[in-house]
Amino acid sequence: MTSYDPKADLHRYLQTAREAVLWKLDGLSEYDVRRPLTPTGTNLLGLVKHLASVELGYFGEVFGRPSAEPQPWFEEGAEPNADLWATADESREQIIALYHRAWEHTDATIGALALESTGRVPWWPEHRNEVTLHKILIHVTAETNRHAGHADIVRELIDGAAGLRADAGNLPEAGPEWWEEYRSRLERVAREAAGE
Numbered sequence: 617m618t619s620y621d622p623k624a625d626l627h628r629y630l631q632t633a634r635e636a637v638l639w640k641l642d643g644l645s646e647y648d649v650r651r652p653l654t655p656t657g658t659n660l661l662g663l664v665k666h667l668a669s670v671e672l673g674y675f676g677e678v679f680g681r682p683s684a685e686p687q688p689w690f691e692e693g694a695e696p697n698a699d700l701w702a703t704a705d706e707s708r709e710q711i712i713a714l715y716h717r718a719w720e721h722t723d724a725t726i727g728a729l730a731l732e733s734t735g736r737v738p739w740w741p742e743h744r745n746e747v748t749l750h751k752i753l754i755h756v757t758a759e760t761n762r763h764a765g766h767a768d769i770v771r772e773l774i775d776g777a778a779g780l781r782a783d784a785g786n787l788p789e790a791g792p793e794w795w796e797e798y799r800s801r802l803e804r805v806a807r808e809a810a811g812e
Contacts (some may be wrong), residue, residue: 623731626753627723633760634719636780637664638712640767644774649708650701653773660770662701663763665689665711668718669699670759674752675722679735683721685714726753 641649641660649661669687676683689698702711731750738745747755772778780786790798 622750623726623753626750626757627726630722630753630757630760631719633757633764634667634715636764637667637760637767638715640764640771640777641708641712643777644771646708648774651774652701653770657697657701658766658770659701660767660774661708661711662699663767663770664715665702665706666699667760667763668711668715670756671715671718671722673739674737674756675725678737678747678752679725679729679733679749681721681725681728683718685717685721722756725749 641664644660650659652659669690672683672685672687675681687699688694702708726749729749731748731753733749735747735749735752736745737747737752740747768778778787788794
């Protein structure tokens with residue numbers, strides 16, 4: 617019989633999502649990892665910076681295990697959304713290294729605490745800010761996967777690269793002509809449904 621370890625399962629899903637986000641930067645220029653491709657400025661390197669910050673907060677301060685990692689984008693007077701883009705002085709290597717250090721901090725917290733261990737999220741409303749490690753693992757894994765989805769779309773807009781991971785595309789194996797016909801068919805169906 618297979619042993620059941622819910623904490624290990626949750627941790628594995630978090631790690632899979634982390635790796636999916638970083639994979640989306642592979643092979644891109646410095647410009648492409650930074651360029652905003654949505655009206656709200658969504659960009660690949662900004663997603664990585666944001667997720668590093670998320671992990672440092674939720675697995676640090678929430679459980680009384682703050683990281684010594686400086687995060688000037690959260691200091692008094694920082695501009696809104698400063699955690700969602702990298703400045704020209706912040707290199708790709710620095711942001712990726714920050715994310716890896718956040719993982720180490722998170723992994724240490726996960727290893728040190730039981731799923732039932734409690735903490736408090738100071739930026740959540742008081743009526744629901746008491747949490748368990750279990751809840752935070754689910755919350756951060758969901759957030760990381762949400763942003764991995766954003767990264768999927770941004771990367772596809774940059775150079776057409778798509779898929780779940782380098783070793784698991786999770787898409788039909790088809791050439792560019794098939795995809796163009798598929799997209800054109802969906803456009804025709806959308807127009808037909810709209811009565812155009």
